[in-house]
Amino acid sequence: MNTYKGCHTSDRNNSHQNSIGNMKSVLVIAAILGTAYCRPQDFQQNLQQAFRLASPIYITRYIFDQNPFQNYFYSYEQSDGQQKEERGEFRQGQTPDEVINAVQGSYSYVGPDGQNYNVKYTADENGFQPEGEHIPPSAGVKPKLGISSAALASLSG
Structure with a gap:
């Protein structure tokens, strides 16, 4: 009599968990890349203009x-x-x-x-x-x- 040990089921669960983990990693990387891509490209110049001191007015x-x-x-x-x-x-x-x-x-x-x-x-x-x-x-x-x-x-x- 052959008994079913469920080895295939645990392999399937592990592979399913691995795919979910991989998808989460891909989403996190995509979010980081998207944020980096959307940042102002001339950030340093904008920062200098924002903090530039105006000449005093008398x-x-x-x-x-x-x-x-x-x-x-x-x-x-x-x-x-x-x-x-x-x-x-x-x-x-x-x-x-x-x-x-x-x-x-x-x-x-x-x-x-x-x-x-x-x-x-x-x-x-x-x-x-x-x-x-x-x-x-x-x-x-x-x-x-x-x-x-x-x-x-x-x-x-």
């Missing part, structure tokens, strides 16, 4: 003046060509308790495209209103609420 001119009535004027200019100037004053609003801080100013800077940009602005009870050739007209539209600022203040509590 304030070359600065003026600040404030009078006892809290009106003020300031102006500055930087070594990179950026400039700003602003004048502010407090004025009486529509009611005796209402005081409005009205500001007029301008600033200029050199954009990333190398062009010089100039902006003039007003900020008062009508909001911030910038003007510049590069600013779309809708950015400076004045709100038309028809409600006094005192009435708005009473609504907000």
